[in-house]
Amino acid sequence: MTTAAAVAAAPPVTSLSEAERLRIEAFTTWLESRGGKFHRDLYFANDETTGLSLFSRHNHEGQGDDVVAVEVPVDIVITPWEARETIRRCFSKGTDEGDNGSGGDELQLQAKEWVALYVFLVRLALESRKGQSREGVSLQKARESVVKSPTTLDALLDRAPYIDVLPLDVPTPLHFSKDELQLLVGTPLYYHALECRRDTRRACSKAVRWLLARLNSDEPGTDRAQLRAVLEPLVAAIDEDESSLFSHEREAQSWDLDEEAYKPLRVFRWATTIVDSRAFPPRLVGQPREQSLTGPILIPGLDAFNHARQASVTWTYHEPSAVEKGASEKAKVTLTIHNGLSKGQQVFNSYGPKPNEDFLASYAFVDPAMQDDVVSLVLGGSGAPAPTSITQTSSAPVNSPQQSSTSRSIRPGVVEASDGQAASSCIVLPNGKKQHFWKITDTTCPPSLLAEVIELLPPMEQASDGDGQMEDELQTRGEALEVILELLEAKNAAFLNSQTRIDKIASIPTLRRAVVDNVMVYRKGQGIILEKSIRTVEREMNQVEEEFNNIM
Known part of the structure; x- marks a missing residue:
């Protein structure tokens, strides 16, 4: 796509x-x-x-x-519910009718991760049966190659022809080389890529260990034995406790090491990108069979x-x-x-209208027109707000x-105010913080950003008369704009500082030209919005000062 x-x-x-x-x-x-x-x-x-x-x-x-x-x-359609139930059926620990595949040790994954795990397993099954080649595979042909027994993974092949036609190369930041990653320094996507690497490693480790507990080693020649042989080697190399401390710096330094240590992780990340780049909103096909597992669908x-x-x-x-x-x-x-x-x-x-931050993060392309670009702002954050597509299910x-x-x-090209987050300049992140979007077309400071800053300012004593109240409101607005200006100037300074290194990095011959070109378009949009936003806030501060002087 x-x-x-x-x-x-x-x-x-x-x-x-x-x-x-x-x-x-x-x-x-x-x-x-x-x-x-x-x-x-x-x-x-x-x-x-x-x-x-x-x-x-x-x-x-x-x-x-x-x-x-x-x-x-x-x-x-591949829904999270369908993916989860198919995997449970294939990897049931026992043969009792009451065994739903959880085996008393139910795997806990997010809805999107269940779909990614399903795609991951089908891809591994296809590669195993076709000897790493990508010849066309029909469902009948794939099934004929399997020895019919309770140990086969036939249920996974129901949508094999679809999985087999998906592109193998989708160069989102999750799949950048270590040098290509440096092109994103100074942007939210740099931190987002690092956090995606961590999250996919943890999800893969958890899922693979759950699968290995259900794959017997005494089933030679079966699908399950072949899958175990693929999944088992060096899985300890990516085992990671979700509660362990995470460092962006440490993740950047070890960028390529986890995939070198455990090859299936690269396939799991590919499957995750397939879901990110091809998913549709679940409401398109009606209510899910289980409301507790709603998420992106293929x-x-x-x-x-x-x-x-x-x-x-x-x-x-x-x-x-x-x-x-x-x-x-x-x-x-x-x-x-x-x-x-x-x-x-x-x-x-x-x-639909999306900023290049979303397109690059999830789809591996950008729109040179930059007409829907945004700069993400999180107050008190680590400088690593997630792209909007990652915080939505559609x-x-x-x-x-x-x-x-x-x-x-x-109508995906039409966005109305009734559509909630899609039309909003602010969303709430999973950690409870608000993520604001300064759009390239904005001519004033986003109201949500201004409102949050005002909430964080120390309260002022209430004036008793109308003129005093107006003065207080203008003073509060002016102070809030000053805070926002400092935030934008700091963000812009960091961006410009990183930009001085980009030209040198972009000339590295091993970098993929399409990756370099996409990142340059994304960075150009970020720079334009930061400069425009600073000028906008300065203009609004001058207007506040003029209004304040007029009532004095």
């Missing part, structure tokens, strides 16, 4: 390799066998900028009808389209009527394109203009 920013110039499009063709064919055949389909005029090809992409064979403009680009049956096929901010699309969930159910019609989710299709042109989805800020008992539609 990537952006359309550089596609306007129509970069070269190349056909699929034989291995890619086999994987795509296996995936589309599987999708159709489950009741889904892509529009008949769409085809896959490689775009020089966006990689594997969908294109149109014919024009569909001016015909008066919207184009349904893909239909996906809801029963193949929708095979709907996630195959790259991002273009200007794309006019709707995601729609349709629950069949009683008559349709009688005709074996399934609940489905669809992607409808409203601005037509052009022959030979790529077909895009819209992930992959795009969305609102639901239409709701009914049988269908719901989401």
